[in-house]
Amino acid sequence: MTLMPDSKQIRVGGIALPLDVAAIEALPINPGGVMQFDFAYAGIPFSARYEEGGDTGRLRLSGDVGPLPFSAESPAARAGLAQIIAAAASALGPVFRLAQGRIKLGRDLSIPVPATAVGLITAVAGSLIPAKPYLDLMSVYVRPPLEPGKVGIGAVRPEWRRYRQPDKRQALLSL
DSSP: OEEOTTOSOEEETTEEESOOHHHHHBOOOOTTOEEEEEEEETTEEEEEEEEEETTEEEEEEEEEEEEOOOTTTOHHHHHHHHHHHHHHHHHHOSOEEEETTEEEEEEEEEEESSOBHHHHHHHHHHHHTTTHHHHHHHHHHBOOTTSOOOTTOOSBOGGGOSSOOOOHHHHHHTO
């Protein structure tokens, strides 16, 4: 990829892309304005809300990691997830929280104004990449919300459920 010094085009492989580099650097946000966007990372839906006020902008990032199982459903998964959340808090700060029986990942970030696409993406990546090992560990216990599951089967992985589905072969043998 080359950027010509006097040009306002990006050339990739000698082909000019129809992008105005000066126009894409600053995002079209009015002072005091708000911008919202959604995305998925590691099978988890995230929402982001950016607001400008004064000399700084604020980006609120929030993702739904999955359910915290009830103790009756899976005491081992609940205890394991609690340990992961505690370890993440000691390493990253309070990025994970519990809300209405669900594990949430969130951050409030300061962004320099004027906001740029690069600045926003850098802030989002800088928040999510350090949390990835903890998300991977959590996915051992619960299925991420965007990972396909079977109808009627909860998000807790079968091997961590207190009462596993009976083996059909065992049910047939007992007849």
